[in-house]
Amino acid sequence: xxxxxxxxxxxxxxxxxxxxxxxxxxxxxxxxxxxxxxxxxxxxxxxxxxxxxxxxxxxxxxxxxxxxxxxxxxxxxxxxxxxxxxxxxxxxxxxxxxxxxxxxxxxxxxxxxxxxxxxxxxxxxxxxxxxxxxxxxxxxxxxxxxxxxxxxxxxxxxxxxxxxxxxxxxxxxxxxxxxxxxxxxxxxxxxxxxxxxxxxxxxxxxxxxxxxxxxxxxxxxxxxxxxxxxxxxxxxxxxxxxxxxxxxxxxxxxxxxxxxxxxxxxxxxxxxxxxxxxxxxxxxxxxxxxxxxxxxxxxx
Numbered sequence: 001x002x003x004x005x006x007x008x009x010x011x012x013x014x015x016x017x018x019x020x021x022x023x024x025x026x027x028x029x030x031x032x033x034x035x036x037x038x039x040x041x042x043x044x045x046x047x048x049x050x051x052x053x054x055x056x057x058x059x060x061x062x063x064x065x066x067x068x069x070x071x072x073x074x075x076x077x078x079x080x081x082x083x084x085x086x087x088x089x090x091x092x093x094x095x096x097x098x099x100x101x102x103x104x105x106x107x108x109x110x111x112x113x114x115x116x117x118x119x120x121x122x123x124x125x126x127x128x129x130x131x132x133x134x135x136x137x138x139x140x141x142x143x144x145x146x147x148x149x150x151x152x153x154x155x156x157x158x159x160x161x162x163x164x165x166x167x168x169x170x171x172x173x174x175x176x177x178x179x180x181x182x183x184x185x186x187x188x189x190x191x192x193x194x195x196x197x198x199x200x201x202x203x204x205x206x207x208x209x210x211x212x213x214x215x216x217x218x219x220x221x222x223x224x225x226x227x228x229x230x231x232x233x234x235x236x237x238x239x240x241x242x243x244x245x246x247x248x249x250x251x252x253x254x255x256x257x258x259x260x261x262x263x264x265x266x267x268x269x270x271x272x273x274x275x276x277x278x279x280x281x282x283x284x285x286x287x288x289x290x291x292x293x294x295x296x297x298x299x300x
Contacts, residue, residue: 003223003224003227004030004031005027005032005095005226005227006031006032007031008031008033008094009032009033009035009086009092009094010024010032010034010035010093010094010096011095011096011097011134012024012034012035012036012097013073013097013099013100013130014037014099014100015034015036015037015038015055015097015099016036016040016054016055017038018196018215019099019149019196019219020038020099020100021055021215022216022219023097023099023219023222024036024055024066025058025059026219026223027095027223028059028062028066032094032095033065033066033089033090034059034064034065034067035066035067035069035082035085035086036052036055036068036069037052037068037069037070037071037082037100038051038052038070039070039071039100040052040070052069052070053068055068056068067085069082073098073100073122073126073127073129075129076129076133079129079130079133083133083134092141093134093138093144094143094145095144095146096138096144096145096147097147097149097222097226098126098127098146098147098148098171100122100126100127101122102118102119103119104118104119104163104164105161105164106160107159107160107162111162111163115163116162117163119163119164120163120167122167123164123167123168123171124166124171127149127171131146135178138182138185139182139185142185142186142187143185143187144182144185144186144187144188145187145188145225145227145230146178146182146187146189146190147190147192147222147226148172148175149171149191149192150171150172150175150192150193150235151164151165151194152193152195152237154168154170155168155246171191172191172235172248174189175189175191176233176285182232183232188230188232189233190233190235190236191234191235191236192235192236192237192238193235193236193237193246194218194238195238195239195240196213196214196217196239212240213239213240217239217241220238221236221238222238233284235248247282248282249281249282250283250289251274251275251276251279252279252280253274253292254273254274254296255297256270
């Protein structure tokens with residue numbers, strides 16, 4: 001199968017450099033018309049640059065179609081204007097890759113709430129602004145592919161990144177419901193957890209190892225998740241040519257009954273059984289958890 005995006009329109013946020021730039025370039029190579037969104041500036045979100053225009057120039061010089069947009073994803077009105085600009089230009093939006101982000105790393109007892117909220121605003125609220133604006137358009141046209149840029153820092157945790165990890169895990173919660181609300185309209189939502197050596201990870205990853213973690217090594221997974229054959233509701237990890245899938249599982253658990261045996265002491269006594277992953281399940285929605293509880297109750 002050859003994945004192509006002829007006649008498809010994609011918006012990539014934070015596409016002025018790093019991972020987002022590679023996504024935009026590859027989408028254009030495969031035929032997509034691309035909105036290269038980037039506010040510009042430094043890793044901490046300050047300053048501006050002409051990064052988006054430079055990426056557009058690279059795309060158009062190679063025969064592709066692209067336009068630049070400098071909206072901040074934290075500005076809902078600017079996001080709406082970007083959406084209108086795209087519809088006016090090309091008539092539809094088929095792919096949204098939420099990639100924009102910043103870092104303000106500090107351990108939790110040292111981080112200021114201003115820095116915490118700023119990271120949440122860019123990563124999660126920015127993703128929400130774009131997705132909430134574009135999701136209805138995709139539903140109406142009965143086609144769409146939405147990709148969230150999550151992180152192992154959210155799914156598994158990482159020292160000094162409470163703000164970043166919180167924002168990244170919030171995306172997974174949003175994805176888990178959007179996969180249900182969009183599936184009957186062929187609007188699929190997935191997440192990527194990239195491992196790459198970029199401006200954002202400089203200093204966090206040793207340079208010698210960083211050469212194996214080029215931003216373009218993430219893009220094949222994103223291209224797949226943006227394609228017509230994409231799954232729905234998947235978390236895909238990518239880096240250094242390695243691709244894997246992350247599942248959130250729930251153990252089968254132990255029923256203590258609803259009488260006098262239902263005590264914290266019995267939870268302690270049964271902790272190993274409660275934690276046993278032998279029959280763990282990757283539940284597809286909250287209702288499946290309730291059904292599992294009734295299944296256990298009925299076994300007693």
